Amino acid sequence: MPLEYALQHRGRFPDPGPWKVPPAHKVTLGDTLGIEALPRQRFYKTKRTPYVLNIMVVGESGLGKTTFMNTLFNTSLKEEIPAKNPQATKTVEIDPVHYELVEDGVTLNLTVVDTPGFGDQLNREHNLAPIVKYIDDQFEAYHAAERSPGFRRAIPDTRIHALLYFIAPTGHALKELDIKALQVLSAKVNVIPVIAKADTLTQDEMAAFKKTILRDIDANNIKIFPTAYPDDRESVEELEASKYIPFTVIGSDQFVDVDGKQVRGRVYRWGIVEVENENHCDFVHLRELLMTHALHDLLETSHTVHYHNYRAEKLRSNGRPESILACDESYEFRIERSKENMAEDMSKKEEEMRANFVLKVREKEASLREREEQLNQRRQQLMAELEEQRLVLAAEEREFQELYNQSRNAR
Known part of the structure; x- marks a missing residue:
């Protein structure tokens, strides 16, 4: 009987394979079930769950990183710390600070990881080691939590989702330290290059400096966000067409009066520079990228690309073959590509x-x-x-x- 049944129903219920859902049959409802309320339920539940964003800022001292972060999130995240003597700083320090930001019922658990001392020593050979170690430690902590008995619980995510790399407004090509740092860090996190203190450059100097930086980035095969991860191709094309990358920014904790309106800016003898004026810098576009358009992409890319690369490398370093990584989310894509390649080979x-x-x-x-x-x-x-x-x-x-x-x- 089982064999007869199997022969009669052969092909009607095929095995979908691992990690796949069988094809569903569409039916017509006879009455309202309230399915349209499911997105609202998901929205309310998501709104109650705090979002997590971990940002690391890397750059030489004196580029206004702390002031810029205060400006970026419209609050005083951290008071200015008097600058140390660069020669007195023997190593790069890692300084993570945690904040809770609430807006319209949505909570954002923000962690800003500062790296004071980067690029301040005469011997900069080991400047990257503490930063890379901190990034890998967060990956390792997440990996250990996945393997723990409490894996089904919410895992505290301390992984770095975005790294703002501050470039000095020299107007020349990237320094050797910048190129080396960007090559190493872009392989581990989402790197967003930022030109600090843009008010020291004219519009023509900004445009020329951006072209020089992009040329160096392409020549050294450096991956930057979001152009190297074009999940949302339209927004990336808009950024590329508008020539906002790398972003020129200005930080200011002061408010100045412009046409009877208080805005963040800086007052000079020759005029006023407004932080949120797109004719003066790209600050508004950077904030829109981080908070409005690409926050989810930053979190997803950190998990599906950088963390998975770290986990795959760790598993392979333990002597396991690559096929053991079939549980990765990229396995499905690899299988489909293998099938397509096999079909092409068979066709040829x-x-x-x-x-x-x-x-x-x-x-x-x-x-x-x-x-x-x-x-x-x-x-x-x-x-x-x-x-x-x-x-x-x-x-x-x-x-x-x-x-x-x-x-x-x-x-």
């Missing part, structure tokens, strides 16, 4: 086999035609010889008949 091989078969058939047909012509020629030759022998035999028969008749008449 099928075309080659068909072409070889046709070629061999044509060669065989040509060989058979040649053989047939040879046989026809041989047949004609044999028929001609047979006709010649028949004529000779007829002549000899006539000659014999004449001799026989003569011998009878002589009797």
Whole structure:
């Protein structure tokens, strides 16, 4: 009976394979169920759950990183700390500070990780080591939490989601330290290059400096966010077309009066620079990218790309083959690509086999035609010889008949 049932229903309920959902059959509802309320329920539940954003700021001292972060989040995150003597700073310090921001019922657990001392020493060979170690430690903590018995609980996410790399407004090419740092850090986190103190550059100098930085980034194969991770291609194309990347920013804790309105800015003898004026810098576009357009992409890319790369490398370093990583979310994509490649290979091989078969058939047909012509020629030759022998035999028969008749008449 089971075999008969299986034969009768063969193909109707195929095995979808691992991590796949069987195809569903669409039905028509006879009455309202309230399904339209499900998105609202998801929205309210999501709104009650705090969001997490961990930002690391990296750059030389004196570029206004703390002031900029205060400006970025419209609050006083951290008071200005008197600058230390660069030569007195022996190593790079890692200084994470946690905040809770609430807006319209939505809570954001913000962590700002400062790196004072970066680039301040004469010997900068080991400047990156503490930063890379901190990033890897957060990956390792998340990995350990995944393997713990409480994996089904919410895992505290301390991984770095965005790294703002501050570039000094020199107007020249990137420094060797900047290139090395961007190469190393872009392989581990979402790096967003930022040109600090943009009010020291003119508009033409900003445009030329951006082109120089982008040229150095391309020449050194540095991945920056979001252009290296174009999940939302439209927003990326808009940023590229508007030439906002790398972002030029200005930080200010002061409010100035502009046409009767208090705005963040700086007052100079030659005029006022407004932080949120897109004609003066790209600050508003950077904040929109971080908070309005790409916050979810930052979190997702940190998990699906950088964290998965770290986990895969860790598993392979323990001697496990790459196939053991089939639980990764990229496994499905790899399987589909393998199937497509296999289908293409099979199609090519099928075309080659068909072409070889046709070629061999044509060669065989040509060989058979040649053989047939040879046989026809041989047949004609044999028929001609047979006709010649028949004529000779007829002549000899006539000659014999004449001799026989003569011998009878002589009797």
